[in-house]
Amino acid sequence: MYAKAIVLLVAVLLIAVGAAVAVTKLMAHASGSPPVTTASPTAAARSGNPSSCLDLVVPAYFDDMGDWTRVTQTRPPPADLILDLPNGVGAGTAPDPAFQALVGQAKSAGLTVLGYSSTVDGARPMADAEADARHYRDWYGVTHIFLDRVTGQSAQFAYYQQLSSYIHQLDGPSTVWMNPGDYPDQDYMSLGDVVMVFEGTYAQYQSLQVPAWVDSYSPSRFAQTVYATPGAVLANALDLARERRAMHVYVTDLVGANPYQALPSYWSRESAYGCG
Secondary structure, three states: OHHHHHHHHHHHHHHHHHHHHHHHHHHHHHHOOOOOOOOOHHHHHOOOOOOOOEEEEEEEOOOOOHHHHHHHHOOOOOOEEEEOOOOOOOOOOOOOHHHHHHHHHHHHOOOEEEEEEEOHHHOOOHHHHHHHHHHHHHHHOOOEEEEEOOOOOHHHHHHHHHHHHHHHHOOOOOOEEEOOOOOOOHHHHHOOOEEEEEEEEHHHHOOOOOOHHHHHOOHHHEEEEEEOOOHHHHHHHHHHHHHOOOOEEEEOOOOOOOOOOOOOOOHHHHHOOEOO
C-alpha cells in the first residue's frame, strides 16, 4: 500500500514536470525566441569573437629567436608552428643544435612542429625534397612536413603525388601540408592533408573568390595566411577565415619580403582566438 502511494506520487510529479517543459517550449516558440543554450567554457572565456576558435599556425621564419619563446609560452598555445631554418630551403646538410632545443621546447608546450621544405614550384630534385623529410625526422623528431612553393597545377601533379606518398610512408605519424598560396586544382586535395589556399595581403584577401568545391571538404583541410593586416581589422580577417572554411590561420601586420620575420604587434590579441 505504501509502495503504491509512492509510485503514484512520483508519476504525478513526472507529469507536472513534463507539462512545465512543454509550456516553456510553446511560449518560446510563440515569442520567436530560440531556446537558451549554455556556451562552452572555452568559448565563453575567449576574448574577441568567442563564437568559435581557430587553429593558429605560426610560420617561424624569425630573425629573433626570442619569438620562439613567446610562441611556446603563449596560453593557449597555437596549434602548429612551421620550422624554417636559416637556409630557407629545407632541413639542410646537418642538424642545428640550437633549433633542436627550440623544437623540443615547442613540442613540450603542445605545439605540432612542421618541417619547411621548398619544392621550387616542382623543379627541385625529388631526392632533395625526400631527404628533407628524412632529416627532419632523424634530426629534429619532426614528421609533419610543410611543402612550400607548390604550383597546384595539373602539370606538376605527378611530382607532388610521388613526394606526398613518400612522406606519408615514412616511419611515424606524418601529415603533408601544401602551399600553392591559392586554390589549386581540386585533385591536389587527394595529396595534401592541409592545403594553404591563400597567402597574401589583407587587401587581396577581401576580394578572395572561394570555389564551390570547397564546401565538400572539412575546414580542417584548409589554411590561410594573411599579412599586411592592420590591427583594426584583425577580427574581421579572422572572421573571414571562418566564413571561408579555413580552420588553420595566421594573420600578421608585417609586410615586405619576409612578413614572418617576427610575430605581429597584436599577437596577444590574435592568440586569444586559438583553440590551442
